[in-house]
Amino acid sequence: MNDEHHKPETDAPRHSYDPKSFGYRPVQAEERQGLVNKVFSSVADSYDIMNDVMSGGMHRLWKNDFIAWMSPPKHSASKLIDVAGGTGDISSRFLGKASQGSTASLCDINFEMMAAGQKRFESTDKAESLMFIQGNAEFLPFLDDSFDFYSIAFGIRNVTNIDKALSEARRVLKPGGRFMCLEFSEMQIPVIDKIYDEFSFRLIPKMGKLIAGDEDSYQYLVESIRKFPKQDDFADLIKAADFGRVTYRNLSGGIAAMHSGWKL
Numbered sequence: 001m002n003d004e005h006h007k008p009e010t011d012a013p014r015h016s017y018d019p020k021s022f023g024y025r026p027v028q029a030e031e032r033q034g035l036v037n038k039v040f041s042s043v044a045d046s047y048d049i050m051n052d053v054m055s056g057g058m059h060r061l062w063k064n065d066f067i068a069w070m071s072p073p074k075h076s077a078s079k080l081i082d083v084a085g086g087t088g089d090i091s092s093r094f095l096g097k098a099s100q101g102s103t104a105s106l107c108d109i110n111f112e113m114m115a116a117g118q119k120r121f122e123s124t125d126k127a128e129s130l131m132f133i134q135g136n137a138e139f140l141p142f143l144d145d146s147f148d149f150y151s152i153a154f155g156i157r158n159v160t161n162i163d164k165a166l167s168e169a170r171r172v173l174k175p176g177g178r179f180m181c182l183e184f185s186e187m188q189i190p191v192i193d194k195i196y197d198e199f200s201f202r203l204i205p206k207m208g209k210l211i212a213g214d215e216d217s218y219q220y221l222v223e224s225i226r227k228f229p230k231q232d233d234f235a236d237l238i239k240a241a242d243f244g245r246v247t248y249r250n251l252s253g254g255i256a257a258m259h260s261g262w263k264l
Helices: 029-055 058-070 091-096 113-119 162-172 192-212 215-227 231-240
Strands: 004-006 079-083 105-107 128-136 147-153 174-184 244-251 256-262
Touching: 004 231, 029 113, 029 192, 029 215, 058 147, 058 174, 058 231, 058 244, 058 256, 079 091, 079 162, 091 105, 091 128, 091 147, 105 113, 113 128, 147 162, 162 174, 162 231, 174 231, 192 215, 215 256, 231 244, 231 256
Parallel strands: 079 105, 079 147, 105 128, 147 174
Antiparallel strands: 004 244, 174 256, 244 256
């Protein structure tokens, strides 16, 4: 069972995300996006394999839970914008559950990640329903009120200005549309949290070096998780972006968390 947490409508945001950090390294805000782009350009070809290794395959179950909670309608077509969609895991799952005629627009700032996704789907039956558009989460290349669902999975912690990305998410959603985010978060089980930290910092960068030939990128990815707002703090940011009915559910004790909000 996943515990669902509702944020009271009167809560004020308690956390302001610091854009002047690249993992634990201080940087200028204008430098950060370029550094993040280099990380994902470096790991694009091994990204899916490393996800399986790092999570022991759990990311697949988390993504299934994410789409199940999204619950796209089965009797009417709907439109998803999948931001930082990378190689297409969320878009693919959405199209597999949504009704006939539904579409997914995968938007990612990184060309290499999108190229890996396009190669993965170019000869599948989902190719006609899945569009790839290069774009920045902070400046989405779409009209207002365009989508029924907005998803971002394991991507928002890599955005420099999270407040701006949330504002853009609300802008492109139709009235009544739903924002959903899946992201690594704070492990909330005592003792296990210490084991998880040891695994993350000692083993994941080494795995990155062995499998992807890139230890530094995976060191950043581990550090970026610890720098990201905790569950309640991120829920506050979503509420501050004028989403209603803001809730979240922990997965695997809080290693990951799903957040939801509605454009009311």
